Amino acid sequence: MIEIQNRGDCSGCAACAAACPRQAIEMNADQEGFLYPVINSAKCIDCGICDNMCQAKNMIKRKREPLAYACWNKNDSVRMCSSSGGVFYVLAEFIIAHGGVVFGAAFDEELMVRHVAVDSMDQVYRLQGSKYVQSIIGRTYIEAKKLLDEGRYVLFTGTPCQIDGLLHYLCHDYELLYTQDIICHGVPSPIVWKRYLNYQEQQYKKPLVREPLPSFRRKEEGWKRYSISLSFDKDIEYRKYHKEDCYMQAFLKNLSLRPSCYECHSKTKIRNSDITLADFWGIEHMLPEMFDNKGTSLVLTNSEKGKHLFELLKSRLHWREVDFEEAVSHNTPAFQSVARPKKREAFYDRLGTMPFDRLVKRAILPPIYKRIYWKIRHVVGLILRKGKMIKS
Ligand SMILES: Cc1cc2nc3c(=O)[nH]c(=O)nc-3n(C[C@H](O)[C@H](O)[C@H](O)COP(=O)(O)OP(=O)(O)OC[C@H]3O[C@@H](n4cnc5c(N)ncnc54)[C@H](O)[C@@H]3O)c2cc1C
Structure with a gap:
């Protein structure tokens, strides 16, 4: 048990x-x-x-050297609605064209994130875009197995631990199953997301609406300067540069992540999925011709199946093969868990007891004595420099 x-x-x-x-x-x-x-x-x-x-007790490891590619979808409008280069969309297109079903993370009626299955292209938009919240798997492993047993193609997408979970559950490989994971920073709790949405509704004194859906990766100001956006009643929109939004600060400073994300078992260079997708951070230095600030994906093909699928889909992508080690060197979450911040427990203990923005500020700002010390050092430095200028 x-x-x-x-x-x-x-x-x-x-x-x-x-x-x-x-x-x-x-x-x-x-x-x-x-x-x-x-x-x-x-x-x-x-x-x-x-x-x-249990993947914590039973590891399954396939030993293959991945191939790495810098890619983007040739269709610009798909790319702009995707977090990086829109490669997921091409995988989904292939599976659906073959009568298959695609599983991935979508917003539900309450704007919570859960795994769903889609089998038509007009539903794929629901899975597009990174949602920085742990997605609830529900009964999707069971549904995927049933479809595979019926002889349907299945593309199952998710975090590396969700793909490991599926593979443990299925026990053996299915020819018609394709798995795609992501390089994963970690996942925040659904309660943190809910508290943030409540906080925003209080700020705007208006209910959030589902159309347009929230986005964590708006690219109007560029892929690197991405923003988070929410929509309220009466066409009111909240949009903020990710480094200035309190939810994204809590996520990127690792405060809101699941305990297992600080000691992730699935974070290895050699993955169990067929294909891994990620943002190709550092591409502007590594291969400047593959950087136009609209989003470049890093694609890792981890299995023969993944390699074959990528070969079939290459023509729909703008792509270049790159060195695997160099490519992942710009993306440490590919193989290393993030550090657990000292104030994580205090953050969760106080969740719901104060406004969300104050809670985050309190957790990410350095302690008051450090801030006073830095201020004094700054002022003393200014005085000394001024004194030197007067003397000379
Ligand atoms: C929680 C999280 C953390 C990430 N951390 C990193 C990182 O540290 N470094 C990095 O390079 N890339 C990271 N990514 C991946 C990156 O943001 C893109 O998702 C990836 O590059 C695919 O982009 P795309 O343009 O091809 O497709 P998109 O259309 O942007 O992505 C759609 C895919 O993302 C999946 N997805 C979306 N939200 C979730 C979720 N909550 N749980 C599971 N699957 C989800 C969908 O099921 C679908 O497969 C992260 C993504 C998520 C969701």
Whole structure:
């Protein structure tokens, strides 16, 4: 029977819940809002299947050297609606054209993020764009298996731990299954996202609306200077440069991440997915002709299947092959977990007790004594420099 002693060991992939033959495992939110398995001991028959599903205990590793590419989608409007170069869209197009189903993260009615399945191109927009919130897997592993057993193509996309979860659940490879993960910084809790949305509604004194959907990666001012946007009633829009928005600050300063993100088991250079997608940070230095600030994807093909799929789709992309080691050297989250900030626990303890922007500011600003010391040093420096100028 699965037992979580260290919260950092559980990525919340939910493979254990999906595989339990007695439906004895529920994924319940803890006080931070992250889902963990909870066993109903009245239903549990102690078969041990859940333990076998757990990626923290059972690693599956395929040993292949990935090939790396800098790419973007030749269709500019698709690219502008995508976080990096719009490569996900091309993968989805291929699967749907073959009568398959694509799984990925979408906003639900309450603007929470959960995994859904789509089988027509007019629904793919729901999965496009990075959503910086942990997506709820729900029953999607079970649905994917059913479709594969029926002989349909499936593209399952998600974080590396979600792909590992699916592969554990399926137990064996399916010819018609393609998996695509991302280089993942880490995932914030759905409760943090909810509190942020409530805070924004209070600021604007208006309800949020679903059309247009929130975006974490607006590129009007360029891929590197991306913004977050939300839409309120009466066509009012909030849009802010990512470094100035309090939700994005909490995410990028690692305050709001799941405990397992600080000790991620799935973060390795050699992935279990067929294809890995990421932002190609550093491309302007590495290959300037592949940088136009509209978004360049880093594509890693990790398996023969991934390589074959990429070969089939190359003609729809503008691409260059690059050196794998050099490409990932600009993207440390590819192979290294982020550091756990000292103030993370205080951030979660105080969540909901003060306005969201103040909470984040408090957690990311250095302590008051340091700020006073720096201020004094700055003023003394100014006085000394002025004194020198007067003397000379
Ligand atoms: C939480 C998170 C952290 C990331 N961290 C990094 C990073 O540190 N470095 C980096 O280079 N790239 C990171 N990325 C990946 C990057 O932002 C792009 O998603 C990736 O380059 C694909 O871009 P695209 O233009 O091809 O497709 P897009 O259309 O932008 O991406 C769509 C794909 O992203 C998936 N997706 C979106 N939100 C989620 C979610 N919450 N959970 C699981 N899957 C999701 C969809 O299912 C779909 O497969 C991260 C993405 C997410 C969601």
